[in-house]
C-alpha cells in the first residue's frame with residue numbers, strides 16, 4: 473500500500489510491479505500519478521487516523537510505503553505491531569514528519585553538525601530565538617515541506633513577517649517554528665543512501681541540486697565534492713539512518729561549506745532530486761533501489777554508469793486537463809528523455825514533468841546540466857481549451 477501517489481510514487485510502483493507486486497495507491501485526490509499504474513486506488517485524507525485504519529483493515533497490506541510526510545504517522549507504530557512492514561520503519565516515518573524530532577536526534581543525540589537552531593512558540597519567543605542564532609536566519613514551520621511557510625530573516629523588521637508566513641504555511645495546527653542560522657554554503661547535495669535487512673548500507677554518487685521557491689529546479693549527478701567531505705557526509709548518513717532503523721532508500725540532504733559539511737534533513741524515501749537517476753546514471757534508479765531494499769532483495773552493488781541531469785517543468789497557471797507543448801523540441805535531441813507526470817490539475821509552480829539529459833561518465837556535468845535547463849524551457853503546460 474503506497475501512501476501518497478505522486479510522481480515519485482509512480483516510478484516506485486513501476487519498479488515494484490516489475491518484481492511482481494500488487495499495489496494499492498492512496499492519495500487525497502483521484503487520478504494522482506501513481507494511481508495510473510497501480511492495481512487499486514483509494515482516495516482518503518491521510519491525516520485522518522480513522523480513515524487510515526479503515527483502508528488498512530480493508531486491504532490488509534503486507535507492506536506500507538509512505539511517499540509523503542503528511543500522514544497520521546503515529547498510527548504506523550500500531551500497524552508495525554500487527555506485523556505490517558512500514559517502510560523504512562514507523563520510527564523513521566514518524567520522526568521525519570516533524571523537523572523537531574529529526575533535528576534533535578541529529579544534533580543532540582548523534583552529534584551531527586547542523587546549523588545552529590532554536591524553537592519558538594510565539595512571536596515573542598521568535599524574537600529571542602533570532603537574537604540567539606543571529607541574522608540572517610531561516611524560519612520554518614515544524615511541519616511543512618517544499619519550502620512552505622519558510623522565509624529568511626535579514627533584519628529586525630522581517631521577524632513578524634516570518635512568524636505570520638510560517639503560520640500561513642504550516643501543516644496541521646502546531647504553531648511552533650524552528651529558527652536556523654543561515655548556512656553560507658557553496659553547494660548542497662543529496663546523498664542517496666540504501667539501508668538493507670542484511671545490515672549493509674550502500675551509497676549512491678552524490679547528487680547536486682539548486683533550490684528556488686521552495687523546490688528543486690535542477691539536479692545533477694555526480695556533484696562536485698571533496699573526498700574528505702564525502703566521507704563526512706557518508707558517516708552522518710550512516711548514523712542517522714541507522715538510528716531511524718529500517719530498510720529502504722533515503723535522501724540525505726547536506727550543505728557543503730568552507731568549514732565542513734552540515735546535515736540539513738532527510739527523506740526516508742526516494743528524493744525528488746534523485747529523479748536524475750531516471751537518466752540511467754546508475755545501474756539501478758533510486759526507485760529500483762528502494763524496491764529491492766523494501767522487498768529484502770539483494771543489491772550487490774550500485775555503479776555510476778553515466779553523468780546526468782534533470783530539470784523541472786512547472787505549470788504557471790491554474791487549470792485542469794493540462795496540454796503539453798514543445799515536447800518535440802526536447803526529444804529531437806539525442807541523450808535526452810522526458811517524464812510528464814499526467815497530473816490532472818495544474819497550479820502555479822506545480823511540478824508537471826522533468827527533462828532528463830545524460831552523457832558518458834567522463835562528460836562535462838555542467839554542459840549536461842545546462843542542456844537540461846535549456847530544454848525544459850521549451851515545454852509549456854497549459855489547460856485544455858474548453
Ligand SMILES: Nc1ncnc2c1ncn2[C@@H]1O[C@H](COP(=O)(O)OP(=O)(O)OP(=O)(O)O)[C@@H](O)[C@H]1O
Nearest residue numbers: 587610616617618619620652653654655683686687
Ligand atoms: N539553515 C539554512 N541555511 C541556508 N539555506 C537553507 C537553510 N535551511 C534551508 N535552506 C535552503 O532551503 C531549502 C529547503 O529547506 P528544507 O529542505 O529544510 O525545507 P523543506 O521544506 O523540507 O524542503 P523539501 O521538502 O523540498 O526538501 C534547502 O535545500 C536550502 O536551499
Ligand SMILES: [Mg+2]
Nearest residue numbers: 618725736737
Ligand atoms: Mg529539503
